[in-house]
Amino acid sequence: MFGSASLEPTLPVFLRKQVWGRREREGECSLWVREMANKVLSEMGLPKSITNIFTARNLLTAKDVLSLTEFELMELLDVGFAEVTTAVAQVSEISSPPYQTALSLLEQCIQNEYLSGHLPTRLKGLDEVLCGGIPFGVLTELVGPAGIGKTQFCMKLSLLASLPTKFGGLEGRVIYVDVESKFSSRRMIEIGVSSFPDIFHMEGMAQEMAGRILVLQPSSLAEFTESLQQIKVSLLQHQVKLLVIDSMTAVVSGDTSLSVVFRSLAEFSRIPVVVTNQVRSQCSDEISQYAFQVQSRDDTIEESARFDSHLVPALGIHWSHAVTIRLVLEAKSGERFMKVAKSPISPPLVFPFNITSSGISLLTDVGVEMIGPQINAIQNQGHSDVINFLSERLP
Ligand SMILES: Nc1ncnc2c1ncn2[C@@H]1O[C@H](COP(=O)(O)OP(=O)(O)OP(=O)(O)O)[C@@H](O)[C@H]1O
Known part of the structure; x- marks a missing residue:
């Protein structure tokens, strides 16, 4: 009576009902649902x-039909089981969004990568696992305790984005939102001179590159929100190839809606957007309580390990969802590690790194795969030793 309809490309009816029912109960019915x-x-x-x-x-809508069981429909409509199941299948199929195959998703992905690309970090192991570097069009987050090297990494990325293409850079402008006034042009030039001595010793090159990096230092959230409009215009009008927000924690604090703003900014401009995120103790709402600040020198290792195991990214779950790549920088037994904690294309890997005059460098290009809770944990053990050890050697 009702004709046949294939259910193959759609969810089984009973599952669809469960999904709808649950989403409605939880009040998170998405637009397409x-x-x-x-x-x-x-x-x-x-x-x-x-x-x-x-x-x-x-029964006027798909929901009216699909919210009832087959037996309820049989009773209500006074028709047989076979007819009801065929009708339900037909309504399901027509009301479902079109499905995509893995192949078509892969083709789209390749096309997007072709259109957008990556900013190579020149950290060989990291570039390999990220298929070329920091991807365009998405948010990449650097999270870690104070002094671990997030700003150092951002400054190196800024140099790489402004480097002429003939030397492997993107030859573009950079917008660097320096919320905590930590950006140091001097340090950036030092990284450039040590990393690319041939290029930086060319007449006027250091000035040219530094001139491509636009540093914004908003002093309040209101000023930052105002500068967002200016950022959007600049992204369109100038050859901006990288947007850095250091740090996002200081700007956003409780305002999670900005995660959507930045994600769409990345998607619309198709450039890499890098944000830094600090850590906080899970037991406290305070962002400022870092392990190395509260530990005295004679604290036991056990105490430090216990405290450190509770460190989490300061920006919560909304950010976790908004970012595509999350790199965690952490300290363990006085050594620094970089973890690829979230990536759609890489397994969770960890690399040891250090910071020298040329910025961040990996101690090995072969990452070690992590398992279990290690992936999301953020350690800060012996971090003060790392800082003190280095600062003793710095001029
Ligand atoms: N010239 C240099 N040579 C070697 N190491 C350096 C040099 N300059 C800075 N560092 C290292 O970089 C560290 C600071 O890193 P950075 O400022 O990137 O931290 P951060 O993660 O951004 O911290 P915060 O969250 O406070 O902003 C210092 O502790 C020091 O170890």
């Missing part, structure tokens, strides 16, 4: 006879 649910039966091209039966029983 609502659109699907509200599809009107009379506009679905179903056989007139069926539409009439449904209409006579006041």
